[in-house]
Amino acid sequence: MTTRIFVPCDTTALAMGADAVAAEIARQAKTRGAQVEIIRNGSRGLFWLEPLVEVETAAGRIGFGPVDVEDVSALVEAGLFEGAGEHPLALGLVEEIPFLKNQQRLTFARSGITDPVSVEDYLALDGFRGLEKALQLSGQQIVDEIKASGLRGRGGAAFPTGIKWQTVLNAPAEQKYIVCNADEGDSGTFADRMVMECDPYMLIEGMAIAGLAVDATQGYIYLRSEYPVAHRLMNMAIERAYAAGYLGDNLMGSGRRFDLEVRLGAGAYICGEETSLLESLEGKRGLVRAKPPLPAIVGLFGQPTVVNNVLSLAAVPFIMHKGGETYASYGMGRSLGTLPMQLAGNVKQGGLIELAFGATLRQLMEDFGGGTFSGRPLRSVQVGGPLGAYLPESQWDTPLDYESFAAVGAVLGHGGVVMFDDTVDMGEQARFSMEFCVVESCGKCTPCRIGSTRGVEVIDRIRANENREANLELLADLCETMVDGSLCAMGGMTPFPVQSVMKYFPEDLQR
Amino acid sequence: MSGLPQWTPELIQAEIDALKHKPGALLPILHAIQDKFGYVPTEAVPQIGDALNQTRTEIHGVISFYHHFRTSEPGSHTLQICRAEACQSMGSRALEAHAKASLNVDYHGTTADREITLEPVYCLGNCACAPSVRIGNDIHGRVSPEKFDRLVSRLTTRALELK
Ligand SMILES: Cc1cc2nc3c(=O)[nH]c(=O)nc-3n(C[C@H](O)[C@H](O)[C@H](O)COP(=O)(O)O)c2cc1C
Ligand code: SF4
Numbered sequence: 301m302t303t304r305i306f307v308p309c310d311t312t313a314l315a316m317g318a319d320a321v322a323a324e325i326a327r328q329a330k331t332r333g334a335q336v337e338i339i340r341n342g343s344r345g346l347f348w349l350e351p352l353v354e355v356e357t358a359a360g361r362i363g364f365g366p367v368d369v370e371d372v373s374a375l376v377e378a379g380l381f382e383g384a385g386e387h388p389l390a391l392g393l394v395e396e397i398p399f400l401k402n403q404q405r406l407t408f409a410r411s412g413i414t415d416p417v418s419v420e421d422y423l424a425l426d427g428f429r430g431l432e433k434a435l436q437l438s439g440q441q442i443v444d445e446i447k448a449s450g451l452r453g454r455g456g457a458a459f460p461t462g463i464k465w466q467t468v469l470n471a472p473a474e475q476k477y478i479v480c481n482a483d484e485g486d487s488g489t490f491a492d493r494m495v496m497e498c499d500p501y502m503l504i505e506g507m508a509i510a511g512l513a514v515d516a517t518q519g520y521i522y523l524r525s526e527y528p529v530a531h532r533l534m535n536m537a538i539e540r541a542y543a544a545g546y547l548g549d550n551l552m553g554s555g556r557r558f559d560l561e562v563r564l565g566a567g568a569y570i571c572g573e574e575t576s577l578l579e580s581l582e583g584k585r586g587l588v589r590a591k592p593p594l595p596a597i598v599g600l601f602g603q604p605t606v607v608n609n610v611l612s613l614a615a616v617p618f619i620m621h622k623g624g625e626t627y628a629s630y631g632m633g634r635s636l637g638t639l640p641m642q643l644a645g646n647v648k649q650g651g652l653i654e655l656a657f658g659a660t661l662r663q664l665m666e667d668f669g670g671g672t673f674s675g676r677p678l679r680s681v682q683v684g685g686p687l688g689a690y691l692p693e694s695q696w697d698t699p700l701d702y703e704s705f706a707a708v709g710a711v712l713g714h715g716g717v718v719m720f721d722d723t724v725d726m727g728e729q730a731r732f733s734m735e736f737c738v739v740e741s742c743g744k745c746t747p748c749r750i751g752s753t754r755g756v757e758v759i760d761r762i763r764a765n766e767n768r769e770a771n772l773e774l775l776a777d778l779c780e781t782m783v784d785g786s787l788c789a790m791g792g793m794t795p796f797p798v799q800s801v802m803k804y805f806p807e808d809l810q811r
Numbered sequence: 812m813s814g815l816p817q818w819t820p821e822l823i824q825a826e827i828d829a830l831k832h833k834p835g836a837l838l839p840i841l842h843a844i845q846d847k848f849g850y851v852p853t854e855a856v857p858q859i860g861d862a863l864n865q866t867r868t869e870i871h872g873v874i875s876f877y878h879h880f881r882t883s884e885p886g887s888h889t890l891q892i893c894r895a896e897a898c899q900s901m902g903s904r905a906l907e908a909h910a911k912a913s914l915n916v917d918y919h920g921t922t923a924d925r926e927i928t929l930e931p932v933y934c935l936g937n938c939a940c941a942p943s944v945r946i947g948n949d950i951h952g953r954v955s956p957e958k959f960d961r962l963v964s965r966l967t968t969r970a971l972e973l974k
C-alpha cells in the first residue's frame with residue numbers, strides 16, 4: 301500500500317527548508333523500497349511548525365514538525381512510512397492541534413489539506429460550487445447575496461463589498477473590470493499570500509463570480525513582486541483553470557466569459573492603494589488619484605471597476621455556496637463573518653488564525669501565540685501594518701472588530717499583528733514609521749512627502765536630546781498636519797504609530 | 812557576469828514586441844527585460860518609448876518610480892534583507908548591520924567581486940518566521956547572522972564551481 305506524505309510548498313515552509321525535506325524523504329523511500337507518494341500541499345498556517353510533514357493514516361493525518369533535513373533519517377527509523385507516531389517531533393492528529401482546532405476556518409478551510417494546484421482536490425472540497433450557483437442567478441441576485449453576508453472589504457478600509465459591487469453593476473459600460481488587490485504590503489501579513497499559494501482556485505472562483513455579478517469579463521490580479529512563490533502557483537492554477545473550463549469564454553459550459561491575468565507590481569507599497577494600483581496597471585507611475593470619481597465608476601482604463609482585496613474575493617465562493625446568511629451568522633455588531641488574523645514578529649507560535657470577529661487581541665497573542673519567541677515579556681503590538689498604531693498592554697483586551705479598534709484610535713487593517721518584546725526601542729519604531737513614509741510616499745502631496753522627511757529629522761533630534769520639549773511639540777504638530785492635509789491614508793495614517801508611541805511609550809522618547 | 816545574457820537592441824526589441832499589445836504593457840515589458848538581462852539598460856528606454864508611443868521622460872519616470880527596477884548591472888546574486896517591522900522585532904537591524912559589514916557594501920551596492928548586490932525589501936510575507944532574506948527567488952526564514960554567513964558562503968562557492 302502506498303503511504304501518502306504531505307510536505308507543504310508555501311513561502312514559509314520553503315523558507316524553512318521544505319524542499320530539502322521533501323527530497324530527503326523521497327531519497328530515503330527509494331533506498332528502502334518503500335511505497336510513498338509525496339504530495340506538496342499548501343500550508344496549514346501553523347508556521348512555527350514548518351516544515352510540517354503529515355502522513356495519512358486510517359485515523360487521519362498525523363503531523364511531525366518542525367522537520368529539518370537532518371531529522372528525516374530518525375523519523376523514517378521511527379516508522380514515518382508506516383504512519384507510526386512515536387518521535388519527539390510527533391504532533392499527533394494535525395486537526396486536533398489546539399491552534400488549528402480552535403479556529404473557525406471558512407476561507408481557509410482547505411488550506412494545507414489539498415495540493416493547491418490540483419483541480420480535483422479543489423472540487424472534492426466544495427470547489428466551484430459557488431460559481432455553479434452564481435451561473436444560475438442574475439447579477440443582481442449575486443450582489444444581493446453578498447450584501448446579505450455583511451462582507452466588508454478585508455484590505456483595510458472595511459467598505460461593504462455588496463455596495464461596491466452594486467455601484468459597478470449599475471454603471472453602464474462596454475467593458476468593466478475586476479481587479480484583485482494582491483499587493484499585501486503590510487508587514488506582519490501573509491493571508492493573501494496563503495490564499496494564492498495554498499488555495500488559488502478559491503480566488504479564481506471568487507473573481508469569476510464577481511465578474512458574473514457586475515458583468516465584467518476581464519480580471520487582473522495585481523500581485524506584489526516580493527511574492528515569487530505566489531506568482532508561480534497562481535499562474536499555474538490559472539492555466540489549469542482555463543484548461544478545465546473555469547476561466548475563458550465558456551465558464552462551466554454556460555457560454556459566459558471571464559478572463560484572468562496576473563500582473564506584477566514592482567516594489568512600491570503605495571501601489572496597494574487602489575487608485576495608485578490602477579495607475580500602475582495602466583503602465584504609469586503609481587500616483588494616487590483624487591477621489592471622486594470612485595474606481596467603481598471610473599476605474600481601470602476609465603471603466604467601472606471592482607477593486608477588492610484577495611481575502612474579500614476569497615470569501616465569495618463560500619458565501620455563494622452556503623449563503624450570505626450563513627456567513628453573517630459569524631461575527632458581531634457590524635463586523636460579520638470571519639477575519640483571518642496573522643500573528644507575526646516576536647511570537648512563539650506564529651501563523652494564520654481565522655476567527656469570527658470578537659476575540660480579543662490578548663487571546664490571540666497568549667492563547668494562540670503562546671507569548672513571545674524570545675520568552676521575554678511582551679511590550680508592544682502593532683496591529684494593521686505600518687500605518688497602524690502600537691498598542692500598549694492596557695489595550696490588549698480590545699475585541700477584534702473594526703468599531704472597537706477605531707474606538708481606541710487603532711485599526712485592524714488587513715489583520716496583521718506584530719509582537720515586540722521588552723527589548724524594543726519605541727523611539728526607533730516611531731522613527732521607522734516616518735522613514736517608511738519617506739521611502740514609499742508617491743510624492744503627490746506636500747504633507748506626506750515633505751512632512752515625513754521632517755518627521756525623521758525631528759525624531760532624530762528628540763532621540764539625541766536636542767531641544768527635546770520643543771521638538772516633541774513640533775512632532776505633535778507635524779503629525780496633525782499630515783493627518784489633516786494628506787490626500788490618502790499613506791500620509792494620513794503614518795502619524796498613527798508615531799502618535800501612539802508619544803502617548804503610550806513616552807519614556808522611550810526620553811532616553 | 813550574472814550568468815544572464817548580454818542585452819542587444821534586437822533582444823530587447825523581441826521582449827517589447829512580445830508584450831506591447833497588452834493593455835498597460837509598460838510594467839510587463841520592464842519586468843521581462845529585467846528578468847532577462849538583470850536590469851533595464853538606459854538604451855532600452857527610447858526603444859520602449861517608440862513601441863508604446865510615449866516619451867523617454869515618461870518611461871524614465873516610471874522606471875524610477877518603482878524600487879524594483881534597476882538601470883545598472885547587478886552582481887551575480889541579488890540579496891534582499893527585509894527591513895519591515897515583523898523582522899525588526901526579531902533582530903533584523905542587527906542582521907542588516909552584520910550583512911553590510913561582512914559584505915562591505917551598503918544598500919544598493921555590489922560587492923567588490925561583483926558576486927552580491929545588497930537591497931532592502933519591505934516584507935516578504937514570511938513574517939511569522941522572521942527575520943527574512945531573499946536571494947534570487949528563494950526566501951529564507953529565521954536568518955541569524957550565522958545562517959546569513961552560511962547562505963552567503965554557499966552562494967560564492969557555488970559560483971566558483973560554475974566558472
Ligand atoms: C497606503 C495604502 C496601502 C494599501 N495597501 C493595500 C494592500 O496592500 N492590499 C489591499 O487589499 N488594500 C490596500 N489598501 C486599501 C485599498 O486602497 C482598497 O481600500 C482595497 O483594495 C479595497 O478592497 P476591499 O474593499 O476588498 O478591502 C491600501 C491603502 C492605502 C492607503
Ligand atoms: S498622502 Fe502620500 S502617498 Fe498619499 S497621495 Fe499624498 S504623497 Fe501620495
Ligand code: FES
Pocket residue numbers: 744745746747785786787
Ligand atoms: S498638496 Fe495636494 S493634497 Fe496635499
Ligand code: FES
Pocket residue numbers: 487488489893894895896897898899933934935936937938941942943
Ligand atoms: S516583515 Fe519581514 S517578512 Fe514580513
